[in-house]
Amino acid sequence: MSEQQYWRGDLLEEWKKFGVFATCEATDFEKLTLWQEWSDSFKHNQSVTWKQGGMGVMPTLPGEIPTTLSLWCDVLDGKAVLFWHATSSKCDFTMAEKWIKETFNPKISSDPMNFHIIVHRIKGT
Secondary structure, three states: OOHHHHOOOOHHHHHHHHOEEEEEEOOHHHHHHHHHHHEHHHOOOOOEOEEOOOOEEOOEEOOOOOEEEEEEEEEEOOEEEEEEEEOOOOOOHHHHHHHHHHHHOOOEEEOHHHHHHHHHHHHOO
8 A cells, every 4th residue: 555545534444454563652752752763764773664644533432431542653664553642631541452452453562661672573573
């Protein structure tokens, strides 16, 4: 699928079709820090080619504690990585993690502190 096709239409459906390889719970600042640390723009030893998605989505999950998530999907060395964080003042993280797992079926999930695990899985090391 070309990158132009990837970013058109209903993003959640497009991301599901493309196949989310990994998820990472990260705020905007944490994602920026990860990009600075791992993108080949900065020429580090284990860097990845990081193509940033321009748009994200903010679905609200219904439930006893409705939880709004901020989602973005970038492509690292050809593998889609979904970055997410809960933006509601009260959040049901168990529900959010379950929804992400059921919706995208990632092969691996992480937080920013352990993002190196995602990079190593992408690179096959």
